[in-house]
Amino acid sequence: MSRTDASARSGTAAAGDLWRHRTVPAVRFRHRLVLFALTGAGLASVIRLADWWFRADHVAQPVLFVILSLAFWYGIGRIVLGWVNHVALVRTEHRAAPAAMPVAIFTTSAPGEPLAMFERTLAACARVRYPHQTYLLDDTRDPRFREMAERHGAVWLELVDVPGAKAGKINLALALTSEEFILVLDPDHLPFPEFLDRVLGQFDDERVGFVQVAQAYYNQSGSFTAAGAAEQTFVFYGPGQMGLQGHGACVAIGANCTFRRGALESIGGHGVGLAEDLVTAIRLHAAGWRSVYVPEVVSRGLVPEDLGSFYRQQLKWSRGVYEVAFTELPRLFRHLTWRQQLAYLTIGTYYLSGATMLVMITIPYLYLWTGLQPATMRFAEFLAAAWPVAVIGACMYGAVQHWLVDPKAERGVHWRGLVLKVASWPVFLRGTVLAVLRADVPYIPTAKRAVRGRFLRLAWPQLALMACYIVTLLQVGFVRAMRTSEASLELSSEAVWGMVGFATLPILAGLGAVYAARQAGRPAERDPWESVDVTMIGGDA
């Protein structure tokens, strides 16, 4: 899809629609029945697949077989965990917010962030209906920010040279303020007037420490990267978090979490680090606080529009998520319920897919160059054993889309998200290696504005893989035309060309990433927030 098509699609009618408050449908008994049935059938088919996979006959090279099995079953394991999560899916009942709760909105600005964006954010904050006080936590040293904050009725707090980036500023601001409830708002997010009314009622329960809302975007049609990055989050911010809620483990992640001051204070303030939100969530859970997920669109923000920003965001998150897995999770493990343990383990190992993708990518090359193969499995047999898992997985994916927060915009097969995920393996892998080595990743706020990325710097891993693929194809062609005996040619044909086909799949995903990298070379002329009219935000869909 070309850029112009994409912008045409988000024309005025759709754009107006984008800014309406939305909630998900109720979870009825019949829905739950379907989810249970699918999960049951899915588990049965996974057992059947395992029974086939782990046959001694299938082991060709023991070490490689173990590696391949780990990579493959990591993927299947994640699918199963997704099903188990979806079975518990609940929709939190709305509770009316009592009057006169003292509530603050914290939003942070950093040097280099665009003033025009804050103009809209603060205007939108001012339009949030429930009485509140907005604070701008500013370290830009730019007087225009102060002027703007005051113009929108926000309190300007100058917090320069604070260690710990965003979270450091939040903790300092906590000491300077007294409101009992604090919404930590990402500066690129425009809250709807309904925001606090939809959230605050949940704090009726004294045990609730934080309330997280859905995350939605307004620039996802801006580029291939934006569409893919947004697609990757659709299921998580609908049925995914609703399932976690059902398991008592919904997490503060992404943006726009509202905290109880007492909760934050009980853990010594907002967590600091590359995944500060997740660190805060796990500490609160360990301290016994409950979390509530409100599956509603009450704000919209920005998703990375260019591939470079997406990669940086993913690298930062991967490092942060591993920090939770390596540091917080072992320390707090026994303070969590088993479902929370499972949830954080699942989240903490998300970026392992970089390593498993590497395994999957390497296998065909290993075979084509050295003849080594991990397993003697026939592809037809594999399909016969695996198709029920795939079909049930697809059915489940379709079924849970019922609870997407914005079904009209978000329903679909999300192929761009898949392409981007498969192609991001070098970034995921780098995050994994850095985490294991305890190497530092500098804190970079996710870019608010599409950054002009250098094509080669973004695309080189994919281009290198493609070069490797082409060289391998030439080698295979040469060997088969010139070096393979006639008596072996036909009997090795299926295996060799099957492996070539297997090697082609990541190349297709790589083409998507190369396209995204090319697009990143010519970012949009207009910033996404320029077309947003803050007075049009809000109201029910």
Place this chain on the structure above:
Amino acid sequence: MRRLHRVGLTATLIGGGALAVVAVTSMSRGAEGPVSSGLSWLGAATRSIEHWARQRIAGPGRAEALSWFAPMRDDVARLRNPDVILLGAFDTGIPQTLDGVVHLEQELGTTFPLIQLYAAWGDKPEQRFPRSVVGAIADLGSIPMITWEPWLTDFESARHPGLLLPAARELHGLAAVARGDYDFYVDTWAREAARYGRPLFLRFAHEMNDAYRYPWGPQNNSKEEYIAAWRHVVDRFRLAGAHNVLWVWSPHVAYEYWELYYPGTDYVDWVATGVLNFGPIAQWSQWWTFDHILGPKYPGLASFGKPVMVAEFGSLAVGGDRVDWYRKALSEIPARYPAVRAVLFFEVAADQTVTYQKVDWTVAGDSVLAATIRQAISPWAPQNDR
């Protein structure tokens, strides 16, 4: 909606559904589902494209050396009564590669018109009709000869609830074959063989008169049961239109009463036996020449009026002069055993089927022996390179 429309719509939906079912089912091949069929079609297409591309690049290849054989190769009638001695071999590299066969050919200075492979009955994918090997052999210019072994216990009970439990299947197993209990399997082979279409030798249930080797022997089955099973299998193939199959009846002539297992002249195209000299390595054995082994039995074998095949031909090296064994054997065959029309080398390096220790039947690698064989078969024109 009017009633007529409703009826029409319903009929269309049912009809469309039925057509879809028929279409999807017809894509499958017997026990193989449509997906597997599609994949194997894709595999076959890849194989033939590669074979074709190779011929364009590297020339005609091995098949050219067999051009003398080409007219006979697709003529079942001539193959029932060949006017030359056809050489062949089995090599343990099969089914991964036919390189071993070609290597042996190079040492012996010949190109084999026949290539043997072994296939066991059962559910596993490698027990299906070996489409790719058969196709590869044909593309190399030869005819495949499949020794087809009815191991009845290799069918899973869960998939075949109509069968007895594996432990109970072998006793009178051939009676069950004759009854049609295994037609689900036999028929898939018959269909595949018919689809393949070109001549193909099938040596079914060989050494059926040896009570110590295979479960289809006389310890489990009577002669009558064996003959009934043989005829039933042949009939199933004929019913499926597989008239391209040449049936090779292959008793173990060292045991008594083998003549009584003959299924009848209408059901047999070739008569075969193995001539393997184990030498003194086993108690029951000593150094026997080709004449010792085949001589006394030959009149009986030839009496059926069919061409005779030495389906497994070889001598071990221990206990005698192997070179001499082969020289004598090969030079005597044309004159003393005129009905012998095929000799197949048994290129197996670690055979343990009969003895406790592994024995080596291979010819390749022994240059003196290879030169001797080359010389001995040189008068058997036209198949040898000169």
